[in-house]
Amino acid sequence: MTPQPTQIKRLPDAIHVRWNDGHQSEYSYQLLRQKCPCARCQSEEPDQNPLRVLPADPLSNLTLVDIQLVGRYAIRLIWADGHKTGIYTFDFLRSLQPDSTEIAPD
Ligand SMILES: [Zn+2]
Known part of the structure; x- marks a missing residue:
């Protein structure tokens, strides 16, 4: 069964998710936007998609x-730029494996 978030907290540059299996994850806005699962972001080559090329001032x-x-x-x-077609399933969020209390970063 897919874990469910019990709490989703918005931080200045990330969201913090507490899952009902005890796992906690933090997803930076940059990561979430890069991984945006919507058709528009996924249908284009990353290099040619301005949405996925982060500007020098990324935030x-x-x-x-x-x-x-x-x-x-x-x-x-x-x-804030009006993009709102990305639906992030809980499965998908868990598969992103961001910094978390259980998965050690490199
Ligand atoms: Zn998108």
Whole structure:
């Protein structure tokens, strides 16, 4: 069964998720935007997609406005630049393996 978030907290440059299996994950906005699963981001070559090329000032457009729960399986992220088609399933979030209390970074 897919773990469910019990708490999703918005930080200045990341979201912090506490899962119902005890796992805790932190996803930077940069990572989330790079991994945006929406058709628009996924259908283009990364090198040719301006949305996925991070500017020198990476946080200028990379602010999260809102997090919406989608059913019981995903969240939708609303970005300050108007991008809001990315639906991040809980499975997908767990597969991103960001810094967490259980997975040691390199
Ligand atoms: Zn997208």
